[in-house]
Amino acid sequence: MIQSMTGYGKTVLQLPTKKITIELKSLNSKNLDVNVRIPSYYKEKELNIRKKLASLLVRGKVDFSIYIENNGGEVSSKINKNAVKEYMNQLKTIVDSNEMELLKIAVRLPDSLKTEREELDEGEWLQIDEGINEAIKKTTLYRTDEGVSMHNDFVLRISNIASLLEKVIEIDPKRIAHVQDKIKKSIDELAAKIDESRFEQELIYYIEKLDITEEKVRLKNHLDYFRKELNETTSNGKKLGFITQEIGREINTIGSKSNFADMQKLVVQMKDELEKIKEQSLNVL
Template identity: 60%
Template sequence: MIKSMTGFGKSILQLPTKKITIEVKSLNSKNLDLNARTPSQYREKELQMRNTIAKALERGKVDFGLYVEATGEETSTKVNEVIVKEYIKQLSAIHNGDSLELMKMAVRMPDALKTEREEIDEKEFKAIETALADALVKIEQYRVDEGKALEKDFAIRIKNISELLKQVIQMDPDRMETVKERLHKAVSDLKEEVDQNRFEQELIYYLEKFDITEEKVRLSNHLEYFDTTLNSADSNGKKLGFITQEIGREINTIGSKSNHAPMQQLVVQMKDELEKIKEQLLNVL
């Protein structure tokens, strides 16, 4: 079973005086690239939450956001009464204006508002950890569902390459006969006497260069190995990527050795299917 690196998970925690929303989303990346956005009062717990996310998601470009919305009467930002009154006093000394206007001006001045740092309540943070775990479960399920779609696509592509390989295998004997005929015709067109024994030796040597028996066997084995790995218990996109490289190497060798237009057309089709697999493999965990 494979998993996608693309996913999204969201959890909402309703507390007596605030609503906390946790969002985790991920895209494909070679390694874990985690970006976190948390309010200042939760910064001391950020590393702990990062470790939890890293352990659960392993790889991907991950964005984690913790958003706090006050729903109660309490607020962490207070009016600094002493400072505001002093500003009003100074402003009234400069200009005898309306008291409401002076108030509006005063609250815009530096230090008119003060933010009191809240200590993190351990019970509250336990609830946040539970909500984070819930969001990670959701993103994990998202990745599994995406992985199932990718797995179906891979299975179709690998089957297509296997079918094309069967056509290559069926075509190969006729291809070799065609190559032999071309060589015989080329020699006969020379209208020169040739040593038949030497010619047969050269022919065998030449045909060995076009022999694709090993490539056909290896390609078949790689396709089976890809399918087996695809259906294994763990998700391993890197391993599938290595197998894909080997598949590509055998397909390229068959193409370079074929010297036969119909077979080269089949090779082009196999390459097309393989490129589609490679593109999708970038999303596999």
């Protein structure tokens, strides 16, 4: 069953001192393009995250984020007491002021606050890793649901092209007769004496150049192949794209050879259906 490359998954973890939100979004792309935004103290896990996303999501433009909301139990910045005291001692030698005023000045000076690097808690990371797995599952489910809608649309479009092809096959003898009559009429209008035997040979040659038997057979085979790929267990958007190109090639050739207004109208309708398939296939995983 095909999958869409469009997906979304979100997991929220409530830990004792913080709330962690894991968000995952994916859009269509020719290859895998992963963008990871995480707090600095999780950076050592970034490579593992990328490998997991590549393995499970395969293809698409993927945006992965971890957001932290502290509940007030922890602060990463602390007052550098030694620096503040030293500043205050130096200020006392410059200005005559009370301790509170000196403190207000000292805490604004460089190095009065120190940021302590938070070490990674492996127990916390195990919970986050489970949250990542859950977000990926939700994204995959989203992709699968989108894939069902796309599958139904593809089946409809391919069936429409197949129906139009049947009409092409049905009117093909009429087209050939029309071409023959058109040529004979042109010859008659010239009022020229012609060798009937030679004329028949040239007419057969010309009709053979306009023959679309092979194109009709190949187009039908490509449509059947497209349907078969839609029902495969794995999603392969690139292969569907290649088959779509081949379908387009046969439709274009039929159009260039048709030389018959009724058939050209059918070709235009087939092209319209194919354009809708092409647009959708760009989003298939």
